[in-house]
Amino acid sequence: MSFSEHPSIRKITSQLNWGEVKHHMNEHLQDICTAEDHNKKALYLSNLLGFPLIGNGKFRFVIEVDGAAAKLPLYSAGYRDNIEERDFWGGLPGSLKPHFAPILGFDNGILLFKKAAHVSERDFHQVYKQKRITLIKKIQEVTGFIMEDLESHVQWGELKGKLVILDFSEWTV
Ligand SMILES: Nc1ncnc2c1ncn2[C@@H]1O[C@H](COP(=O)(O)OP(=O)(O)O)[C@@H](O)[C@H]1O
Ligand SMILES: [Mg+2]
CATH class of the missing domain: 3.30.200.20 (Phosphorylase Kinase; domain 1)
Structure with a gap:
């Protein structure tokens, strides 16, 4: 690209x-x-x-x-x-x-x-917990990539009220 x-x-x-x-x-x-x-x-x-x-x-x-x-x-x-x-x-x-x-x-x-807007530590652990787990699993199923380094709220953001990944430079196959 x-x-x-x-x-x-x-x-x-x-x-x-x-x-x-x-x-x-x-x-x-x-x-x-x-x-x-x-x-x-x-x-x-x-x-x-x-x-x-x-x-x-x-x-x-x-x-x-x-x-x-x-x-x-x-x-x-x-x-x-x-x-x-x-x-x-x-x-x-x-x-x-x-x-x-x-x-x-x-x-x-x-x-x-x-x-993107900041995701608080609280929302990261509560509101978004299940969404994160489901998303990381879906990414692995679709692409074969295992996302890494997403264990902190600073790596995530919100765009138009939706959760987005901000740091996607770390993954393994
Ligand atoms: N699109 C974005 N919108 C808002 N903040 C961002 C965005 N991308 C990154 N950030 C913030 O900048 C920080 C540093 O970027 P990141 O990609 O995590 O760098 P590094 O690879 O060094 O960890 C992120 O943890 C996040 O808090
Ligand atoms: Mg980072």
Whole structure:
């Protein structure tokens, strides 16, 4: 699946500090890095770009641009995850697509998504428990992929009141 450069991605890559941010995005993840280090770096890079930080994990950080969510590498490994996520989404059958945050564009290592609302820890454990289990099972039945790393509420969002997966870079066959 190919995407042309989305105007919101161009907005990021035309920032004055883009070159400096790209340099940091290419750094390798060191074993000694802690969650606090990842969070600090995400905040630093989002400030350099001048867009609000929505969240981050170990490999990528997400900023808000034009009401959308742009996922950028925090370390070099984040490039691979963005490409894997793009290809995973591109290969999904139509019946499963509504269960994932939709991709709007990909360029310069940046993956642009529709921005989803936050799912609280409480809703994650109560309201959505059965839905999550059923969905993960359905994905495995239809695609053969076993989704991983979905054990935290931060990996899930809500779009138009429906539960969606936000981080789908980790799976096994
Ligand atoms: N489409 C989105 N809308 C809103 N928030 C998002 C979206 N995608 C990701 N996020 C937030 O950004 C965080 C980091 O993205 P994620 O893909 O989990 O990175 P990593 O691969 O490093 O774990 C997520 O845990 C989630 O809270
Ligand atoms: Mg994550």
